[in-house]
Amino acid sequence: MNLLATLRERFRTALTALTDDEATVGELAEMVLPSQDAKFGDYQANCAMPLGKRLGKPPREIAQALIEQLDVAEFCEPPEIAGPGFINLRLRDEWLAAALAAAATDAERGGVAPVDAPRTYVLDYSSPNVAKPMHVGHIRSTVIGDALDKVLAFLGHRVISDNHIGDWGTQFGMIIYGYKHFVDQEAIKKSPVAELGRLYRYVNRLVDYHATKNTTIPALQEKIAKAQTAIDERRHATMPFDAKEAKKEEKKLRQAEGALADLHNELLGLRAKLAEVEGDAALAEAAAAHADVGKAVLAETAALHAGDATNRELWERFLPACLAEMQATYDRLNVTFDHALGESFYEDKLAGVVEDLKQKGLATESDGAQCVFLDGFDAPFIVQKQDGAFLYATTDLATIAYRMETWQPDAILYVVDHRQSFHFDQLFATARKWGYDDVELQHISFGTVLGEDGRPYKTRTGSAVGLAGLLDEAVERAYAIAEKSDVLTTDEERRTVAKRIGIGAIKYADLSHNRTSDYKFSYDKMLAMTGNTAAYMQYSYARVRGIFGKGDVDVAALRSGGARIELAEPAERALAVALVQFSEALHRVAADYRPNYLTDYLFDVASKYASFFENCPVLKAPNDEVRTSRLLLCDLTARTIARGLELLGIEVVDRM
């Protein structure tokens, strides 16, 4: 059961006797929270202070009146009033023991009740581009999305995961162009994906070269000139008399100079990139021979979209190999999707979307493009370009329409990095105007994965770090941990353990950070045996299993034995309270779509277990009753950790 929700329910009833304002009652009942400090009990209600204010009575008096109305005797000791009017609740040990005993026999759900009102969620996450290998940027979307998927589903919601793959864009034009001009037939027979990847990178480099040379650098130079002029003007302007204003001016000048220096650096970097291509004879020759590669790639893409037989055939031939490559990564991560309806799936629906928007008067022509102008936005939402091509805005709208018609979801969640928030603001605003105003549309945004230097995590050469290599390294480093183990006997076992620790480390590191903030990627930290890491969680689990092995415990018999749980020691009780709050942790995750609430909870359980482990001998307990009771606590701890990790997509190991 969800104890917190139940307590709030009881407070709601009690509050109704004191005030008849329903909104107030609901708000005040929400002020029942788990206590931050054990000395204030297990839960606390903070509603007497604001209610006292509202009613013009002393809060302690209100608290007293509230307690008299409150019916929580089955869960709690008599409530206590403390400080200005806090109501402190301490759970009754008998209730705790009974709740845990019930959870112990509930193998399926571990005492977590499904929600009363299940919702339907469409979860959009991962969304890689085929043709480009998955890189570090895909970790967060994939891992957070997968965890939310599992948690929501476990709580009883209907969850439809849909991987919105980029399989129809310019990157395929690059591959097609590359295939037509540069393919190595031997290589593509031997390893199609590797060769397609090479072609993509090669063509991308050529396109990039010309774009840099013809567009980016001239534009940058112009920007530099403008910035220089602006600085000169500032320098020659008369300083304001007002000291504050003068300081402001100085600061602006400083900032402008800094920005100018950045631009110069950028220019140097771009020139170095050009020099690199020009210094490579073969590459330089290819670049010269394919001066129009940028336009040509767009033409290949346009031809594909227009139904050109050759390009279509190539697309159909290449796509399965690209998908298989992606699938290999998902297999390693143990991530699955219900659907993978990529951009191509919506191709034939895009014209209809624009037509409908036009007909409803939402889209209008501006500068030759079809735009939706939205209140509160400076820029319009462009759904069709001057040249007639559609954009991801169009695809995203078509996708919303399809999902609404197909699954009638209550919510569509997009697990996408924070830089796209503007796009989603526009997308959602447009969708609502378009008629989809009765669905929760949420951008589940997340921060950037940074390197040790605090800059976005890149390789030394500045390219994105490949996801496959990242997993390789984590597993390799985890193998060093497995090698140190005394309890692992075969190398096969060490490899399995290393795999679970390594993959788990990456996932857990990601999930344990607040998703909205950036975080620094560090193998050392994520693979540490202490602190809030997957390895520590897995170790905690393995230690419990170790006790069962050593004591030759029949777990099934233990669970069904109906034995009493006794909570005599403080460490036992603290662990028990933590265990009974599993359901609350999951609800918090679901409420804010934040998996780090679950990792925090699991770390709390593991910490409480460590203290229990130190203070309460299990196999050598003073008598059989205590031994059995503690074994039950161990079993529940192990199952809670295992279930929690499972919902985060992380596997446990019996020994490590």
Added chain:
RNA sequence: GCGCCCGUAGCUUAGCUGGAUAGAGCAGCGGACUUCUAAUCCGCAGGUCGGAGGUUCGAAUCCUCCCGGGCGUACCA
């Protein structure tokens, strides 16, 4: 210019809808292995929560301004 986000201990970070003395881990110092995995545990020290005002019984959390940083901003995704 405008918009969004961030600033918490030396480092990496958590902090729920505003709650009581701001929590962790690393690093530092001091303890605990003939005892269920010491790959661990316990203790100590370390914070004017970027700064200044304000709202409130109560502010890291809400509002205003300032300082510092990131990201985005009409036809890429």
